[in-house]
Amino acid sequence: MSAVNAAVDWVKTRINNIDIFDEHHREEAKTNPWYSLGPIFYLVWFIVMFTGCVLIMWYVPTKSQAFDSILAIQTKIPFGGLMRGVHKYGADAMIIAATMRMYRMFICADYKPGKEFNIAIALVALLLSMYSGLTGYLLIWNQRAFWATKVFATFPTYMDQFPVMGDFYQPLVKSIHMGWNTAEVLLGGGAAITQETITRFFSIHLAFSLIPLIFVEIYFYKNAYKRVPLSWAKRTIITLMLVVVAIVLPAAQGKRSDPDVTPLPILSDWYFLGLYQMYKYLEPVVATEITIILPLIVVGLPFMDVWMTGAEKDINKRPFILWVVLMAVISWVVFSLLIIANIANIHTDPPYWRAFTYLTVNVGMGLQLWLMWQNKDAVQRAKQWKGALVIAIIGASQAFWAFAYYYMAKVEMFRGPMFQQWFYGVVRPFLPEPEKLEAAMRACQPTSTYFASTYKTDWQEWVRDNYVVKGGPEAQAALNTVLEHCKLTSPVDWMVTAIPTFTPEHPKYLGMVDYLVTNRWAYDYVVFCDRMNPLTKIETTTKGVYYPLPIPEWDLTWMIAGFVFMIVGFWMTWHFKSGAQPAPKPAPAQPASAAT
Amino acid sequence: MEGTNRRLILKTLAAIPLAATFGLVISPLLRYMRPTLKPLDVFGPSDQPGPEEDVSYKESDFPEPWTCLPFMFKQKYVEYNPEGKEVREIPGFIVKLPSGDVVAYSRICPHLGCVFNWVPDPNECAKGYNFKPQGPVFACPCHLSVYDIAQNGKVVSGPAPRPPRKFDLKKEGNEYKIIGLEAGSIA
Numbered sequence: 190m191s192a193v194n195a196a197v198d199w200v201k202t203r204i205n206n207i208d209i210f211d212e213h214h215r216e217e218a219k220t221n222p223w224y225s226l227g228p229i230f231y232l233v234w235f236i237v238m239f240t241g242c243v244l245i246m247w248y249v250p251t252k253s254q255a256f257d258s259i260l261a262i263q264t265k266i267p268f269g270g271l272m273r274g275v276h277k278y279g280a281d282a283m284i285i286a287a288t289m290r291m292y293r294m295f296i297c298a299d300y301k302p303g304k305e306f307n308i309a310i311a312l313v314a315l316l317l318s319m320y321s322g323l324t325g326y327l328l329i330w331n332q333r334a335f336w337a338t339k340v341f342a343t344f345p346t347y348m349d350q351f352p353v354m355g356d357f358y359q360p361l362v363k364s365i366h367m368g369w370n371t372a373e374v375l376l377g378g379g380a381a382i383t384q385e386t387i388t389r390f391f392s393i394h395l396a397f398s399l400i401p402l403i404f405v406e407i408y409f410y411k412n413a414y415k416r417v418p419l420s421w422a423k424r425t426i427i428t429l430m431l432v433v434v435a436i437v438l439p440a441a442q443g444k445r446s447d448p449d450v451t452p453l454p455i456l457s458d459w460y461f462l463g464l465y466q467m468y469k470y471l472e473p474v475v476a477t478e479i480t481i482i483l484p485l486i487v488v489g490l491p492f493m494d495v496w497m498t499g500a501e502k503d504i505n506k507r508p509f510i511l512w513v514v515l516m517a518v519i520s521w522v523v524f525s526l527l528i529i530a531n532i533a534n535i536h537t538d539p540p541y542w543r544a545f546t547y548l549t550v551n552v553g554m555g556l557q558l559w560l561m562w563q564n565k566d567a568v569q570r571a572k573q574w575k576g577a578l579v580i581a582i583i584g585a586s587q588a589f590w591a592f593a594y595y596y597m598a599k600v601e602m603f604r605g606p607m608f609q610q611w612f613y614g615v616v617r618p619f620l621p622e623p624e625k626l627e628a629a630m631r632a633c634q635p636t637s638t639y640f641a642s643t644y645k646t647d648w649q650e651w652v653r654d655n656y657v658v659k660g661g662p663e664a665q666a667a668l669n670t671v672l673e674h675c676k677l678t679s680p681v682d683w684m685v686t687a688i689p690t691f692t693p694e695h696p697k698y699l700g701m702v703d704y705l706v707t708n709r710w711a712y713d714y715v716v717f718c719d720r721m722n723p724l725t726k727i728e729t730t731t732k733g734v735y736y737p738l739p740i741p742e743w744d745l746t747w748m749i750a751g752f753v754f755m756i757v758g759f760w761m762t763w764h765f766k767s768g769a770q771p772a773p774k775p776a777p778a779q780p781a782s783a784a785t
Numbered sequence: 786m787e788g789t790n791r792r793l794i795l796k797t798l799a800a801i802p803l804a805a806t807f808g809l810v811i812s813p814l815l816r817y818m819r820p821t822l823k824p825l826d827v828f829g830p831s832d833q834p835g836p837e838e839d840v841s842y843k844e845s846d847f848p849e850p851w852t853c854l855p856f857m858f859k860q861k862y863v864e865y866n867p868e869g870k871e872v873r874e875i876p877g878f879i880v881k882l883p884s885g886d887v888v889a890y891s892r893i894c895p896h897l898g899c900v901f902n903w904v905p906d907p908n909e910c911a912k913g914y915n916f917k918p919q920g921p922v923f924a925c926p927c928h929l930s931v932y933d934i935a936q937n938g939k940v941v942s943g944p945a946p947r948p949p950r951k952f953d954l955k956k957e958g959n960e961y962k963i964i965g966l967e968a969g970s971i972a
Contacts, residue, residue: 381972451899730941
């Protein structure tokens with residue numbers, strides 16, 4: 190029970206330490222202007238809501254009139270253009286303020302001690318402003334808005350390819366169509382951007398401002414905090430900045446949306462541009478996963494930092510965070526610039542930015558380990574095993590991806606087929622006459638014709654309809670051999686016989702062989718072996734280039750670095766932990782900051 | 786300590802049926818988010834669009850191999866509006882291959898929904914899309930996916946996960962009728 194109490198205490202402390210708009214940093218704000226970002230965010234939020242209330246009086250949220258009503262606001266309504274400009278630039282200012290505040294929190298360690306949740310709250314504020322922006326600019330109903338919404342609604346559909354949750358293993362589990370349902374919910378209950386989408390986005394656009402406002406006001410009222418602790422001079426300067434920008438650079442209107450013509454280059458609002466460039470480079474499932482994982486990493490970073498450096502607040506002593514922040518800023522700026530200039534070579538660029546991303550973080554990890562090594566204090570040294578372990582785990586995951594990437598790059602097979610062929614390789618020794626099965630599968634469909642696409646039918650049917658009909662009697666004989674082979678039993682059948690297939694004509698797997706053949710796992714193995722073997726001479730999509738492909742040199746840097754950090758990290762974990770023994774009672778009551 | 790433990794267990798036991806009840810109250814709200822969902826069918830398939838009108842072409846429309854004609858196919862989307870549907874025009878290409886087969890593809894890129902182009906000149910493709918193909922291809926300007934039509938729409942370059950969606954074609958005499966579209970894209 191004491192563990193539960195400790196956990197409850199831990200959460201309660203962090204909830205008591207919540208800080209939404211820097212209201213606990215009034216002392217720092219006197220000397221450090223970066224601590225005004227929270228109040229600025231709140232002030233601009235009010236300006237945006239005020240101008241929004243004015244705009245709502247003239248805006249018509251219908252497909253036929255939305256664009257024209259914006260045009261009317263811009264040209265016919267007195268001060269309409271100014272109101273719209275302040276609304277748009279105010280929204281941008283909120284995102285700028287929220288982003289800069291996020292970076293400040295990492296660099297000044299505002300999440301220490303016991304305030305790790307504040308990063309999550311700042312991130313929610315940033316994401317809510319971004320989604321308000323996204324729902325807001327569809328309302329203009331111009332080309333950029335329409336196509337940005339299309340991309341935004343299409344990428345969740347890739348959740349249907351996530352393992353377990355999606356359609357990816359459809360033979361194994363009944364799909365909940367999570368991706369497609371998410372897209373339909375976003376678009377207002379259909380698979381197209383229609384009037385329902387405008388209605389839904391309009392209501393979400395209001396709700397994302399008004400509902401958090403209620404909670405924030407209750408919080409300020411309950412705790413009796415000052416709302417916008419800025420002098421009137423500062424408030425006026427910020428308001429005037431928005432007004433001047435709105436007059437000098439009137440908010441753009443763009444062209445009326447046309448569902449049949451894609452604009453070139455396809456862009457969205459500036460804060461999503463970096464992600465757009467990423468979608469060019471990556472397999473869309475991976476890009477979707479990264480989009481979902483990025484916020485989770487941001488929420489997790491303060492915890493990693495606390496495990497590594499305890500209560501330390503000096504950024505020079507927290508190189509891991511410093512270099513992660515640098516990596517994030519540089520990647521985002523460079524990716525955004527690249528997509529604006531429409532520069533991308535999707536075949537040759539990825540090794541460079543992969544190496545950049547991994548190696549920048551690795552520099553931080555290396556410096557952090559070096560600082561730990563320099564620490565002479567016996568008590569603190571003993572405590573550092575946690576930090577070394579975190580670095581070792583990051584290194585280990587990097588090494589794991591390096592291992593997987595080595596084979597994926599050599600044979601151009603993606604994670605799913607790669608895992609499937611690996612599983613086949615593991616159970617292969619238990620299967621009856623695997624060589625005979627593999628030879629028959631090669632005869633059904635030549636391995637040079639393999640291409641990875643999502644398929645919804647059994648391999649046997651797929652091959653019969655696509656290859657065996659053209660292959661003649663030999664291919665038919667080979668298919669019959671495979672079908673006969675599927676009926677054989679093996680000692681590992683128990684792993685699959687309970688799995689329902691949800692197909693009436695084939696309700697249960699006959700055994701492991703049947704399972705592996707039906708779901709194409711066996712064929713993935715055959716293709717993998719043939720592609721890894723240079724003697725088979727399988728041609729890639731480029732004429733005259735054969736499998737296995739070479740690994741790009743730049744990728745080798747991060748692949749090796751991953752293994753190095755894994756080994757050094759685990760060794761240092763062990764070193765610090767075993768070094769703790771001779772220390773006389775590592776007093777737990779004394780926090781690390783007191784020792785310095 | 787003992788008392789806390791017992792209370793916690795009793796509280797949890799009391800909370801489970803309550804949570805289940807309120808959970809069931811929330812379930813109709815799911816239909817608020819997706820009104821086209823049928824009652825008690827949360828795991829049911831999503832609404833797929835269907836054809837509204839056929840498009841037809843004559844044999845003589847394709848005088849030579851690699852003739853590519855753009856067309857618009859009327860597709861009906863299930864929507865929660867008074868008509869219960871919205872009709873959308875899906876852009877497509879119908880192509881005669883050198884083998885004599887005629888195929889029709891949706892122009893909506895299966896990657897992220899842009900409308901892709903017909904690029905007959907391999908040099909133009911090499912310049913604009915990072916890839917030099919063997920013959921005419923479909924190529925998407927947004928994220929540079931290239932599809933080889935001669936190989937069943939195989940993705941030969943770029944991030945697209947699958948070939949573009951195909952239209953169902955029916956040959957009646959010397960007439961090609963486009964009667965439906967493979968499901969699964971956002972318009």
